[in-house]
Amino acid sequence: xxxxxxxxxxxxxxxxxxxxxxxxxxxxxxxxxxxxxxxxxxxxxxxxxxxxxxxxxxxxxxxxxxxxxxxxxxxxxxxxxxxxxxxxxxxxxxxxxxxxxxxxxxxxxxxxxxxxxxxxxxxxxxxxxxxxxxxxxxxxxxxxxxxxxxxxxxxxxxxxxxxxxxxxxxxxxxxxxxxxxxxxxxxxxxxxxxxxxxxxx
Numbered sequence: 001x002x003x004x005x006x007x008x009x010x011x012x013x014x015x016x017x018x019x020x021x022x023x024x025x026x027x028x029x030x031x032x033x034x035x036x037x038x039x040x041x042x043x044x045x046x047x048x049x050x051x052x053x054x055x056x057x058x059x060x061x062x063x064x065x066x067x068x069x070x071x072x073x074x075x076x077x078x079x080x081x082x083x084x085x086x087x088x089x090x091x092x093x094x095x096x097x098x099x100x101x102x103x104x105x106x107x108x109x110x111x112x113x114x115x116x117x118x119x120x121x122x123x124x125x126x127x128x129x130x131x132x133x134x135x136x137x138x139x140x141x142x143x144x145x146x147x148x149x150x151x152x153x154x155x156x157x158x159x160x161x162x163x164x165x166x167x168x169x170x171x172x173x174x175x176x177x178x179x180x181x182x183x184x185x186x187x188x189x190x191x192x193x194x195x196x197x198x199x200x201x
Contacts (some may be wrong), residue, residue: 007128013180014124015116015147018173019093023115024155025162027106040155042107047116048148051125055144058126059124068197069130071191076123083120085176087183091171093118103168116151119161119169127188158191175196 011114024043061087062069083093093115115123125144132140162170 004143007136007140008146010128010145010184011147012150013184014121015151015175016093016181017138017151017176018047018161018170018175019087019091019164019180020111020115020151021154021158021161022091022170022174024111027111027156031046033062036158037156039107039111039176040158041154042105043111043116043153044148044155045107046112047151048145050117051148052141052146053138054122054125055129058129059148061126061198062130068196068199069127070195071124071128071186073128077185077187077192079123079185080120080188081182083118084181084183084185087181088175089178093120093178117177120185124184124188172187190194 024036024040028039031039059069062072087093128140129137165173
């Protein structure tokens with residue numbers, strides 16, 4: 001149970017729900033409540049499909065490309081760290097700016113990609129999927145699903161959260177999320193460096 005909770009919390013912070021809520025509100029400001037719910041459902045479902053593919057095929061991808069898990073940990077950790085710093089500094093995740101032009105369907109692009117699943121998230125999901133084995137892998141999938149369900153609940157309650165927390169409150173929570181992401185990234189990088197140094201001995 002402790003492992004499941006730990007993995008779930010990691011994915012919750014990885015998906016940066018309060019930042020996603022802010023983006024969701026900006027992109028759906030003129031839409032009706034029913035339309036917003038439909039967009040949220042499609043966005044989270046698309047994010048789930050993408051996440052599961054990354055989660056299960058990360059190890060095979062590393063083998064094909066000839067990349068060690070520790071090397072990818074370092075690279076993905078750096079990218080995740082930059083994303084966390086961007087959230088702390090600007091309240092915006094790197095590579096997830098609000099688009100200037102409105103698309104017909106925003107649920108997949110830009111909501112699922114790159115708002116929910118950005119470059120840093122992709123790297124972290126690949127790492128977690130490749131390093132988990134046995135029952136931990138099952139816990140990882142469950143934790144991933146639970147985190148996305150939490151995100152879906154936040155999106156359905158986006159208007160209510162905006163009223164309660166305000167834009168300033170959402171921005172502060174996004175910055176706190178960025179701080180946690182930076183700490184997670186540091187741990188991933190240190191694990192990668194430790195594994196790389198151990199393999200050299």
